[in-house]
Amino acid sequence: MEPRQELNSIVVTTEQMANIEGKIFAGGMPVAALMEKAALLTSQRIQQLYPLHTVDKVGVLVGPGHNGGDALVIARELHLQGYDVCVYCPFTKLKELTQQHANYAHSLGIPYHNDLESLNHCQLIIDGLFGFGLKRPLSGNLAIDVDRLNQWSIPVVSVDIPSGLHTDTGEVLGTAVKATHSLCLGLWKPVYFQDQALAYTGIAEKIDFGIPLKDIFSTIPQPIPLQLLHKTLALGFLPLPRPQLTHKYQQGHLLLIAGSHRYAGASILSSNGAKASGVGMLSVAVPESLKPLLVGKIPDGLVIDCPVSEKGVIASLPPLATDFASYDIIACGPGLTREATEVVTRVLEAKCPLVLDADALNILAQLGTVNRLSKRQNATVLTPHLGEFKRLFPDIHNPEKDRISATKQAASQSGAIILLKGARTIIANPQGKIWIIPESTPALARGGSGDVLTGLIGGLLAQNKTTNHTLEAMVATAAWWHAQAAILAAKERSELGVDAGTLSQYLHTIF
Ligand SMILES: NC(=O)C1=CN([C@@H]2O[C@H](COP(=O)(O)OP(=O)(O)OC[C@H]3O[C@@H](n4cnc5c(N)ncnc54)[C@H](O)[C@@H]3O)[C@@H](O)[C@H]2O)[C@@H](O)CC1
Ligand SMILES: Nc1ncnc2c1ncn2[C@@H]1O[C@H](COP(=O)(O)OP(=O)(O)O)[C@@H](O)[C@H]1O
Ligand SMILES: [K+]
Known part of the structure; x- marks a missing residue:
């Protein structure tokens, strides 16, 4: 992969971004020059997205900090290119460079x-009120x-x-601009992958x-803590090509x-x-x-028939x-119902890696998430949606307010690999x-997916015994594959x- 292409998969926190910026400035790059570089490229992209012959009047919202400074550089460039630009800046005190x-x-x-009302005749609004400051x-x-502004079309x-x-x-601080396009400067920030911000x-x-790559890689630790799973990386994690002599x-x-009587379809899906x-063998x-x-x-x-309880649920495992020991991995949960306590208790004793989902x-x-998992000798993968997550980790409050941190915290508490489902898994x-799975589709929001x-x-x-990647990379690859099939x-x-049946038929078609 080209080194700069690798940057597409990196996500940096505000603190890391500020530290990277600090290194650039410490190296002698003038602040104004960096702003000029970033804002010039942004204005060029805006001109591609909204060419002069399609849009004439542009309103630019200017904030007090360097985000406002970027917006003013963009305003200047669009003006010089012939757009009819006007500015609204509801602040009296601006940072020095922004003021210039x-x-x-x-x-x-x-x-x-x-x-603001004076801008409602515009065909395009540039939002430069606030950035990461x-x-x-x-x-x-x-x-x-x-x-x-959000009421305008x-x-x-x-x-x-x-x-x-x-x-x-990704939390909305008071209120927030609903953008048509967002042009993220330099490196991806977590906000773009937090469900609550997607609207x-x-x-x-x-x-x-x-x-400069050196400023990025000397700031963020290795392995890169927060990464997007894109196609190139995901394909590398698949067990392909198969060894000839396997x-x-x-x-x-x-x-x-x-499965259970009530949820028979879950076992098929x-x-x-x-x-x-x-997979080579499926039981x-x-x-x-x-x-x-x-x-x-x-x-x-290989279908294994299990004794059934009066409630139509697996009563015990034969x-x-x-x-x-016959299995490389056990996946347990879809459609079991909450009655299947004995099954889950027994499965938790297995020495191989375990995937637990749904019931x-x-x-x-x-049973007590953290306590039970502490006794496991091998990896456990938990794949909750938000509701299940809250039940598993009741002391992680409001996980929806920062899904990335909540998932990280849950994994650290439980020692398990956690996959938190959502629009951005x-x-x-x-x-x-x-x-993070950077793209998906709400088509998946239906029972059985x-x-x-x-x-x-x-x-x-x-x-994975033929490939030897980290388990979390394989789990993420499955989630990427699932999302790509749904997109297609x-x-x-x-x-x-x-529907879920259709989804499974699309899985092989994405390659
Ligand atoms: N990271 C980088 O490498 C670069 C960053 N640049 C720009 O710089 C931005 C960050 O600039 P700043 O650090 O100046 O921060 P911002 O421009 O995001 O905003 C900070 C300013 O807003 C004020 N403020 C914060 N919350 C407020 C509120 N609720 N009501 C009123 N005022 C409030 C602060 O007092 C401060 O003056 C980035 O988002 C980006 O647009 C670019 O210029 C160039 C390169
Ligand atoms: N709005 C959405 N956008 C993208 N993916 C979604 C969305 N809603 C749900 N999904 C995905 O659909 C799947 C739903 O899984 P789950 O909630 O366990 O459903 P079920 O138990 O009915 O199969 C998850 O992979 C989740 O990430
Ligand atoms: K902004």
Whole structure:
């Protein structure tokens, strides 16, 4: 990979970004020159997105700090290119460099307005109120302005970050600009991958303004703590190509434990996810009454029939399923119901790596997450959605306010690999390494898509003995694959056309 391409996968916190910036300035780069570089490239990208013949009048919102300075450089460049630019700056005291750009813009004859309303004739708004320097919530007239702007139907391009969002957590501080496009400067910031911010960031792009690699890599630790899983990296984690002389057991044996009378389909969906992974051998433990169904749907799986309770739930695991040494990995949970406590208790004793999802998570929460997991001798992967996460980790308050930190904290507390599902799925290991799935589709927001993911994760992990990547990288690769299949399926069938069965059929088509 080209070194600068690698930067596409790095996410830096505000503190790291400020430290990187500090190194650039300490090296002698003038602050004004760096602003000029970043803002010039941003203005060029804006001109590509909104060419002069499509947009004429541009309103620029200018804040007191360097985000406002960027906006003024952009205002100047657009003005020089022939756009009809005007400025609204609701602040009297500006940082020195920003003030200089304000004076120059003024001298060029760019008009300044005293109220936001005067910009409502514009065809494009540039939001340069605040970037990563925003510390306290927007309030007073400023908040009123932002709320008003959000009611207009004029496209908005936010410089660096939509003003009002917390750069790390994505929290809305008071109120925030709802951008059409966000042009993130230099390196990706966490805000772009926090679910709560997605309604504000619009289409996000990164502007690489040539930050020296040495300043980046001497600031962020190795392995890179926060990373996006993109195609190039994900493909490298797949068990491809297969060794010529392999055989089915070398390609991994997964035991899937799933299903109940009530949720019979979960066992089929997770089996389909597992099959799509290419796993060498798949065993599926289900209530005995479901065996004929499973054999019909998954003819290549070894179906293990388990005794059923009166409630239609697996009552216990037969010897074939508890011969844990036969399996490289066990995935347990989809459709079990919360009654299957005995199954989950037994499975937690297995010495191989374990993937727990759905009801297995609810049962684990009842058993006591951290205490139970502390007794495990091998890796555990937990794949909760937010509701399950809260049950598993009740002392991590409001995880939705900072999903990235919450996932990291949960992994560190429990010693497990945690995959927190969502629009932007986060995967953390106990040592603090975090993977983020940077793109997905709301087409996945329907029952059963998680079951497919459980099987896919289990199937990929089972094959890891031929590849030897970190487990969290494999878990993340499964989540990337799942999301890519959904994106492709949604493209061909619309966001309404991606039921879980269809999703599993699209898994092999993305390559
Ligand atoms: N990181 C980099 O390498 C570069 C950063 N640049 C720009 O610099 C920005 C950061 O600049 P700053 O550190 O000046 O910060 P900002 O421009 O984001 O805002 C900070 C200013 O806003 C004020 N402020 C904060 N919260 C407020 C509130 N609620 N109400 C009213 N005023 C408030 C602060 O007192 C301060 O003056 C980045 O987002 C980016 O746009 C670029 O100029 C060039 C390169
Ligand atoms: N809005 C969304 N955008 C992208 N992916 C989503 C969205 N909502 C849900 N998903 C994904 O869909 C899957 C749902 O899993 P889960 O909640 O376990 O559902 P189920 O148990 O019904 O299978 C997860 O992989 C999650 O990340
Ligand atoms: K901004």
